[in-house]
Amino acid sequence: MTDIRATLRARLDAAVGSTQVLTAPADIAPYLTDWRGRYHGNAQAVVRPGNTGEVAEVVRACAEARVGIVPQGGNTGQCGGATPEPGGDGVVISLARMNRIRAVDPDNATLTAEAGATLVAVQEAATDAGLHFPLSLAAEGSCTIGGNLSTNAGGTAVLRFGNARELTLGIEVVLPDGRVWDGLRGLRKDNTGYDLKQLFIGAEGTLGIVTAAVLKLFPAPRTRATAFAALADVPAAIALLHAMKQALGDRLTGFELISGPSLALTRRQFPALPDPLPGHAWYTLVQADDSAAGSPVAADLEQALAAEAETGTVQDAVVAQSGEQARALWALRENIAEAQRLDGPNIKHDISLPVSVIPRFLDEARAALLAALPGVRFVTFGHLGDGNLHYNLAAPAGTAPETFLERTPAANRIVHDLVAAHGGSISAEHGIGQQKRAELVRYKSAVEIDLMRTIKAALDPAALFNPGKVL
Amino acid sequence: MTDIRATLRARLDAAVGSTQVLTAPADIAPYLTDWRGRYHGNAQAVVRPGNTGEVAEVVRACAEARVGIVPQGGNTGQCGGATPEPGGDGVVISLARMNRIRAVDPDNATLTAEAGATLVAVQEAATDAGLHFPLSLAAEGSCTIGGNLSTNAGGTAVLRFGNARELTLGIEVVLPDGRVWDGLRGLRKDNTGYDLKQLFIGAEGTLGIVTAAVLKLFPAPRTRATAFAALADVPAAIALLHAMKQALGDRLTGFELISGPSLALTRRQFPALPDPLPGHAWYTLVQADDSAAGSPVAADLEQALAAEAETGTVQDAVVAQSGEQARALWALRENIAEAQRLDGPNIKHDISLPVSVIPRFLDEARAALLAALPGVRFVTFGHLGDGNLHYNLAAPAGTAPETFLERTPAANRIVHDLVAAHGGSISAEHGIGQQKRAELVRYKSAVEIDLMRTIKAALDPAALFNPGKVL
Numbered sequence: 001m002t003d004i005r006a007t008l009r010a011r012l013d014a015a016v017g018s019t020q021v022l023t024a025p026a027d028i029a030p031y032l033t034d035w036r037g038r039y040h041g042n043a044q045a046v047v048r049p050g051n052t053g054e055v056a057e058v059v060r061a062c063a064e065a066r067v068g069i070v071p072q073g074g075n076t077g078q079c080g081g082a083t084p085e086p087g088g089d090g091v092v093i094s095l096a097r098m099n100r101i102r103a104v105d106p107d108n109a110t111l112t113a114e115a116g117a118t119l120v121a122v123q124e125a126a127t128d129a130g131l132h133f134p135l136s137l138a139a140e141g142s143c144t145i146g147g148n149l150s151t152n153a154g155g156t157a158v159l160r161f162g163n164a165r166e167l168t169l170g171i172e173v174v175l176p177d178g179r180v181w182d183g184l185r186g187l188r189k190d191n192t193g194y195d196l197k198q199l200f201i202g203a204e205g206t207l208g209i210v211t212a213a214v215l216k217l218f219p220a221p222r223t224r225a226t227a228f229a230a231l232a233d234v235p236a237a238i239a240l241l242h243a244m245k246q247a248l249g250d251r252l253t254g255f256e257l258i259s260g261p262s263l264a265l266t267r268r269q270f271p272a273l274p275d276p277l278p279g280h281a282w283y284t285l286v287q288a289d290d291s292a293a294g295s296p297v298a299a300d301l302e303q304a305l306a307a308e309a310e311t312g313t314v315q316d317a318v319v320a321q322s323g324e325q326a327r328a329l330w331a332l333r334e335n336i337a338e339a340q341r342l343d344g345p346n347i348k349h350d351i352s353l354p355v356s357v358i359p360r361f362l363d364e365a366r367a368a369l370l371a372a373l374p375g376v377r378f379v380t381f382g383h384l385g386d387g388n389l390h391y392n393l394a395a396p397a398g399t400a401p402e403t404f405l406e407r408t409p410a411a412n413r414i415v416h417d418l419v420a421a422h423g424g425s426i427s428a429e430h431g432i433g434q435q436k437r438a439e440l441v442r443y444k445s446a447v448e449i450d451l452m453r454t455i456k457a458a459l460d461p462a463a464l465f466n467p468g469k470v471l
Numbered sequence: 472m473t474d475i476r477a478t479l480r481a482r483l484d485a486a487v488g489s490t491q492v493l494t495a496p497a498d499i500a501p502y503l504t505d506w507r508g509r510y511h512g513n514a515q516a517v518v519r520p521g522n523t524g525e526v527a528e529v530v531r532a533c534a535e536a537r538v539g540i541v542p543q544g545g546n547t548g549q550c551g552g553a554t555p556e557p558g559g560d561g562v563v564i565s566l567a568r569m570n571r572i573r574a575v576d577p578d579n580a581t582l583t584a585e586a587g588a589t590l591v592a593v594q595e596a597a598t599d600a601g602l603h604f605p606l607s608l609a610a611e612g613s614c615t616i617g618g619n620l621s622t623n624a625g626g627t628a629v630l631r632f633g634n635a636r637e638l639t640l641g642i643e644v645v646l647p648d649g650r651v652w653d654g655l656r657g658l659r660k661d662n663t664g665y666d667l668k669q670l671f672i673g674a675e676g677t678l679g680i681v682t683a684a685v686l687k688l689f690p691a692p693r694t695r696a697t698a699f700a701a702l703a704d705v706p707a708a709i710a711l712l713h714a715m716k717q718a719l720g721d722r723l724t725g726f727e728l729i730s731g732p733s734l735a736l737t738r739r740q741f742p743a744l745p746d747p748l749p750g751h752a753w754y755t756l757v758q759a760d761d762s763a764a765g766s767p768v769a770a771d772l773e774q775a776l777a778a779e780a781e782t783g784t785v786q787d788a789v790v791a792q793s794g795e796q797a798r799a800l801w802a803l804r805e806n807i808a809e810a811q812r813l814d815g816p817n818i819k820h821d822i823s824l825p826v827s828v829i830p831r832f833l834d835e836a837r838a839a840l841l842a843a844l845p846g847v848r849f850v851t852f853g854h855l856g857d858g859n860l861h862y863n864l865a866a867p868a869g870t871a872p873e874t875f876l877e878r879t880p881a882a883n884r885i886v887h888d889l890v891a892a893h894g895g896s897i898s899a900e901h902g903i904g905q906q907k908r909a910e911l912v913r914y915k916s917a918v919e920i921d922l923m924r925t926i927k928a929a930l931d932p933a934a935l936f937n938p939g940k941v942l
Contacts, residue, residue: 107827198669250721356578425661458929
């Protein structure tokens with residue numbers, strides 16, 4: 001045992017330099033726990049390669065020593081996908097040092113970044129070139145592009161721009177046997193065989209390590225408009241979504257649903273936030289952007305909302321008159337998660353459904369959950385335009401946190417069973433990681449699980465890549 | 472041999488009914504030749520299943536008999552991907568009878584179609600629901616959705632809406648062992664393991680048979696504007712593309728490049744077509760659509776072109792004042808291929824490049840080709856917004872067709888070598904099929920070819936699906 005470890009250590013030192021091979025418990029501790037402190041694992045070393053060749057050499061060394069490999073980017077995942085397993089004896093490969101923007105090509109509207117570049121660094125490089133990289137999410141200051149691609153990250157602009165997958169033209173991958181696949185093509189059309197990049201995007205590091213990517217850029221938004229609308233129920237919100245799409249086309253970049261109780265909770269925890277339209281059951285936050293300077297997008301948004309108020313779809317609405325007002329409206333949405341944390345324990349679900357079945361799902365889930373957990377409080381919000389709900393449950397007043405959280409498995413079963421029955425997904429944007437492995441097997445068909453395992457066995461026959469994740 | 476054939480025949484008859492199992496030479500002949508008559512193959516039978524269960528039973532029968540399977544949709548492919556091999560002894564599975572629109576869900580903006588539904592039938596079903604399916608290409612009256620997905624079809628609206636891949640949310644597939652994978656999910660966000668549908672999209676039937684798909688729908692375009700602009704050179708066209716994207720955002724749905732000689736050739740063959748801006752070296756056709764009724768998109772387009780005329784990027788421009796004028800401008804673009812056919816033999820290339828390197832590629836290819844084929848005429852046009860060029864060569868005046876076409880391999884080598892050197896693709900939208908198998912191996916890296924073969928061997932270990940295609 002000691003010999004093998006010593007041999008591996010010597011190879012890793014030779015590959016990346018001994019200062020980039022961490023083994024002291026205090027040095028490796030930050031890499032063994034996820035950012036929320038919910039997952040804890042073990043590894044014999046953390047290696048920090050500085051370029052793709054070094055990653056390949058580290059992978060070859062680990063493959064020959066038959067030790068597991070856990071790729072890690074910004075360590076901001078929600079499901080423990082970048083945290084090694086408890087009792088693991090493998091190697092964490094941190095991509096943090098590989099953070100260069102390799103190229104920006106304005107005429108091709110592409111940017112090539114290394115895996116360890118933070119999302120915000122990519123956004124800024126695009127902006128510096130007069131263009132726009134639309135992926136945006138709460139962790140953008142610390143999450144990395146490699147992690148964004150490996151989890152097919154979503155965020156606030158999916159309605160218009162798609163997930164990370166849709167924003168990616170090419171990738172570079174170190175394969176489980178240490179070979180490098182250079183798929184860094186910046187082409188919008190390329191029908192030459194299987195689209196291999198799709199396999200690695202969203203695979204959560206179980207099929208190889210994404211080391212770089214060519215990303216699509218877009219015209220920068222020059223005119224922005226934000227509105228807040230009050231509605232009687234969710235079907236009205238869906239009707240409004242439909243109308244806004246028709247009126248605004250792709251200038252519609254965000255359409256967020258917020259329940260009255262979610263808004264009330266947020267304002268209770270953050271009393272300085274505005275209360276633009278008090279006393280309604282449901283709200284939507286509507287964002288519209290135009291790349292043309294001086295576009296009438298705000299007037300168009302106001303007119304479209306007025307038309308929906310005439311028909312009774314909208315009960316009341318307000319359009320932000322300044323950037324400051326727009327930011328305050330967005331703060332109502334963005335602070336819900338933090339307000340929940342301050343309010344007490346939560347059982348959270350990151351689900352998606354066909355938009356058309358969301359009203360029925362909400363009715364059925366509410367009835368089933370109230371029967372199983374009397375007094376449970378619903379904190380429902382999310383990206384309605386994508387069919388993605390953050391369907392969260394708060395403890396009934398007076399219930400002890402532990403007592404409530406003990407019911408998590410029962411609540412998950414009710415919510416996920418209904419999601420599956422309605423053709424939805426139990427993980428819309430956060431992935432599987434360690435958290436939802438058992439749920440994945442429960443809800444996927446045997447054929448689909450078998451196909452995934454076939455792919456995994458074909459590409460990583462020794463099962464060394466990110467053991468204990470996804471499959 | 473006879474026994475095996477008789478056994479298979481009996482199973483096929485039992486699976487789909489004997490009237491749907493064709494074996495007489497006259498009956499199967501149309502399925503053994505591609506629509507342009509360039510590929511001819513053989514098969515022992517053509518089977519026409521009526522539903523997914525029948526497809527699965529046919530596949531199981533063929534797998535047990537160890538005979539090859541050639542999936543076929545509308546038989547409109549460009550590369551012989553749906554035509555059996557010469558000397559083949561397998562079974563063609565025609566999806567033509569599976570042509571139902573299974574469901575339209577306006578609130579979810581999705582449509583579920585069977586593989587044999589024609590593209591135009593899908594477009595019409597979307598329109599009937601007040602929505603829009605944007606995939607559009609010359610063969611749309613006879614090509615089928617199954618073929619569109621299996622070849623990841625492109626067409627005229629990729630700039631705005633992407634290829635067939637980007638328009639697909641879920642698929643149903645009969646796997647090489649006859650199992651059915653039901654991946655018919657209508658979700659815009661679903662991060663639950665590997666995105667398996669991506670493997671089958673663009674695989675040209677080599678990994679299984681796509682039997683149905685859930686497709687994305689969009690708001691219907693209500694206001695359209697079309698313009699024609701004259702430019703001195705290709706860098707000016709790229710500058711104009713950049714400016715139009717910024718000014719029009721996603722209202723820009725088409726940006727076609729046409730060389731002066733391509734336009735002259737088309738007008739010579741079709742003298743009734745207009746000559747809106749005579750005497751320039753290059754032209755672009757610009758299409759802008761808005762889902763809002765009464766949108767000022769035409770005025771915005773005119774203003775944006777005027778601004779580019781001020782800077783000298785645009786030499787002259789005209790905006791269509793009626794639908795009839797718009798159709799006439801589009802006819803200039805759409806009749807180039809037919810004008811080429813009438814004019815004489817051609818050597819064609821369906822290539823893509825990063826937009827930024829197109830000017831350099833054109834200069835280098837022109838010099839190399841003129842050296843190798845003195846007097847060769849260039850018919851260059853394509854979807855500049857996607858970096859996709861139809862880079863076609865016509866015989867020098869006075870050269871016999873056969874003499875010119877004998878130079879095809881030499882011309883391909885020059886063009887494809889330069890494409891590869893500049894990070895481009897040798898098949899932007901038509902696929903590989905039989906036509907470009909050797910080129911694929913020549914230009915892909917060994918690692919990429921090996922990855923493709925690994926996937927093929929994992930999913931179709933007996934190598935029965937569409938033998939002799941792609942790999």
